[in-house]
Amino acid sequence: MTGKDAVKIVGQAVIEKKMFLTDLDQAIGDGDHGINMARGFESVLQKTEVLPDDTDISSILKTVGMGLISSVGGASGPLYGTAFLRAAGPCKDKTNIDANTAKAMLDAAIKGIQDRGKAQKGEKTMLDALIPASEAFAEGIKADKTLLECLSSAVQAAQDGVEYTKTIIATKGRASYLAERSIGHQDPGATSATIMLTALYNYIK
């Protein structure tokens, strides 16, 4: 189990869902989320592929972040790029990620997305998956659960968050131009965030 492999699994999961994410984004956005994310992770995987197998997780995450920033093109580039760069902070100099570090990484990523996109929970964005995921993760830590159990709860909360985005109006990004017409559609960003968390969980499991 290596950081490089984890990124590969996560990246491949996003690339596999390229058409699904694009279809979701065509309904309420500019229709490029899947294409952009797939292009981003194809570029990222080329960069991580050539890293030594024992590269530390923090450096891998920085490579992912810079790779997404330089290749995605849409809003998800700066948002996810910042998220991965920030997540690299709490795991610096660590070879093993425990539940507390993982939670700190998730929270740093969320903070990065908020700093960049100025969004809150409930605005039909990726935060509607990630913030509940972080909250569920915190509950798990409080209950002395293992990293895998915490991640499992986080994935479930993120999936519930994606469902929740179907019920609310978009107030951020291109979908906000649609106002009420965005109701009934799940948010592409919340979906891609959940795809990544799910892939990570499946890999660690």
Place this chain on the structure above:
Amino acid sequence: MVGIVIVSHSVKIAEGVKELALQMAKGHPVFTAGGTADGGIGTDPIRIQEAMEAANSGDGVVVMADLGSAVMSVGLAKEMLDPDLAEVVKLANAPIVEGAIAATVEASMGSSLEKVLQTAHDARNMDKID
């Protein structure tokens, strides 16, 4: 001279806005970062960063951007700049076409960074109906 950077999701918009702005300020340093690296629709923080560096001749840079993710990419590009340069690179809270023209003309007269930024902001208030 304060440099100008135009950031748009579209190469054509960025180039078109530059063309319009230069009509009244020939030869002024106006740099564009339109579209993605491969010419598609989107924005590219790396090219935005390069444009900011190119536009600065010591007096600072005013940046005009279009939709939301262009604004995010500008924020990210600024974080990647040398901190001293980042201090004098300012995003204008202004519409991209009107703001760019007003700012470029102001900058071409040798105005300060603050003045050019203010002129761009003021372009928000241009009345189009009585």
